[in-house]
Amino acid sequence: MNIKMVLRSLGMILICEAIAMMPSLMVSFIYKDGTGVAFFYTIFILLVVGILCVIAVKPENKTIYTRDGFAIVAFGWIMISLFGALPFYLSGSIPSFIDCIFETVSGFTTTGSSILKEVETLPKAILFWRSFTHWIGGMGVLVLTMALFPITGTGAFQVMVAESPGPIPGKLVPKVANTAKILYAIYVLFTFAEIVLLVMAGLPLFDACIHTFGSVGTGGFSSRNTSISSFNNVLVEIIITMFTFMCGVNFSLYYQAIKGNFKAFLKDEEFRFYLAIVLGAILLISIDLCGNVFETIGESIRHSSFQVVTIITTTGYSSTDFNNWPIFSKVILFFLMFIGGCAGSTGGGMKVIRILLLMKSTKTELLRIIHPRGVYPVRIGNKVVEEKYVGEIKNYFFMYMLIFVIAVLVVSLDGFDMLTTLSSVAATLGNIGPGFSVVGPLGNYSEMSVLSKLVLSCAMLIGRLEIYPILLLSIPAFWKKVNI
Template sequence: MNFGMVLKYLGILLISEAIIMTPSLFVSILYKGYDINAFVSTIAILFTVGFLAFAVKPKNKNIYARDGFAIAALGWILISFFGALPFVFSGAIPSIIDAFFEASSGFTTTGASILTEVEGLPYGLLFWRSFTHWAGGMGVLVLTLALLPTIGGGSVQIMKAESPGPTPGKIVPKVGHTAKILYMIYFSITIVQIILLMLTGMPLFDSLVNTFGTVGTGGFSVKNLSIGAYNNVHAEVITTIFMLACGVNFTLYYQMIKGNIKEAFKDEEFKLYIGVVLTSIILITINIYGNIFSSLGQALRHSSFQVASVITTTGYATTDFNQWPGFSKIILILLMFIGASAGSTGGGIKNIRILLLFKSMKRELFKIIHPRAVYTVKFGGKVIEEETLTEILAFFFMYIFIFIIALLIISLEGRDLLTTFTAVAATLGNIGPGLGTVGPMGNFSQFTDLSKIVLSLCMIIGRLEIYPILLLLLPSFWRKVNV
């Protein structure tokens, strides 16, 4: 472990957080909110701590794989802690545990909240709350690499540790350039949605924060009733389209820009993702038509929005799907686990893992029929290495194992099974609202501090895809060996 470089990068990360918090301060000043001093104090603390850590001069400037995982795990815990300070300093959320939950939910793009009255917050905090989605969507560390790509070597190790999906990599040879390309695409999508929402009549501020929540697949809204508060069909359609678009692997957009449009649409994960979305929309529409909604158009409108919101792990709502029939709710719960595509801003297990697990299952069945035959698992015409398949199986087991452990701890509160189950599923999968008392019209405020800490860690574990946080628990991980 190269502790000097880990500390140096954590310092850079905190400085970056201070920079991305500055727009929220400007919004607070513009609207003359009571949160101005809270932002000033937090930014000052971030710069001070960040520069002290950055001032470290390590002898070895290389970053190894374990260093990347340490930076990712510790970095996300730190940005969530410091990101919570404006809520605490302003008095909007006096409890540091509640504030940490809210900030963790923001950066991990979960969208779960402990706030019972969102509309009472000052504009600066509302902006910060949603902007954490945008910063965390593509990855705070990736954003740091885009802003400061020349800080030391081994940046690819950091990107691998933070990037979602089983096969993160570089679009172009230089990691800093890759980060810039990803954020250029990300920024362009953001600008387009802001403009389109404004054209529907949505105010500028609302268009900004709702876009941050959509593109970052986060789901924090400035309205207590989420997107449903606007009762704006055009805004809902735009939000649905952009949620689905941001659930797609962003490298496919780069391929399209380079002219490889046909190849992008041939991507197996993309086809599975679209297939799951369309099938879910059709099944839920049939189930709620005539039962919950008398109009087929209304049923299709709300089913498509909620399917897009859940599978991309955004968490916005246009209606109380807690009241839907059991069949529809089961589909939504399954979508919570499936999640979006690898390399997107969404959470969950990811479509590519689900696809490869099914292919592995199919191979094992064929092996029973023809024991002497040699079968391989292919993706995109290429043979998947056994090591990758083993990693996916291990990830799936760890995901379920962590889910069960968290479920047992949360169940100590004695709440109903639906609330307990979906609270863990919604936080580990970075979805946001669950069902029961944590449904779209509820929140997580009623949980104990222990449960809130566990659920906060679930959000960070889910966002970093398990490995970085679990590695922190291994004593051998901290040994000072450059391997």
């Protein structure tokens, strides 16, 4: 492993986090909420440590190997979470450092699970930083770092592969740094567009920013205790539904549309499957809710569409307390927690493409049983998917479910009901945010034990980083001095 390049890259990430924290410092000065000192000290610490790593470390070999990419991503996300928790702790907004870590990891991984019972009384700058972590983590911390400070040397693509939210990542253009800039340009465009629309819909600028960060980053932190339902604004719900749905789509399709290929959406099989799942879930839940929870079909469609889109995109905002919905509707939402958004989106979960490929792979296996000598390749669109990718997805699915089971066993020690235990793990591993029962849309994770909070924090990181970067750190062979 190229330790010096890993340390140098980590230094760049910390500098990038310091820069990302400056808007929160400005918000503190604007609102005079008394948190400026906490942000100033944190930024100072980040800059000192980051600059030392960049200046003091002089790598002779500037190649980033595959393992280096995974190490940079894993340690990078752990470090930004630890340093990112400092403003919460130093300002006194969250007294327990474990709770600070939980809240910060939840923010950066765009999970939106919270230990806070009351958020409306928090200082404005803390609320801003809490939601801005969604925006930073949505597209990827390493992608942001490469956009601002292109990682020198060869092998930078390995970093993007390790952080990429999907099984088969690719570059939009030959240079990785330019790909990062294109992705963030689209991301920033969506951000400004939603802020403007939410302000026009009646939200104050501060609230518009907070909920935009949560929407485009598919996070879910709100500035209100009862989330989006506190506004009771249909137009706001429509705007957030639209942008969360858009950000659950592979961003490479938007790049193709900008280049003039508008048919890319219709030709993309993953997008069509994603759209079918969303529309099907909305239809089923609307029928179930009409007459049981809401009196009219219009109100049923309003809330079912909002919850389906925010759950499948792993955003987790709520327009109503879906804890009170019939079990059929809650089961559908529970399954959506595992599916997640499309590959290359800001959404979490297993990703639509993996579910689609697993279904296609199952079909081909059945066909091989009927016709043993037949050749039945797995296809996405007109392209044949290599067997190794299908095998990797099967391994990923197994590991995802194994981690889910282990985490459920640990959290069950707290003695909560089955619905709370299962949904809390599903919601954190899938980066959703709210679950059901105690951790539902009007609840939080404050009653969890320290052990459960640490396990769920790990689950958030594992889910956001697609399992491998975190688990590889525990394998001895990963640390051997062999460049692969």
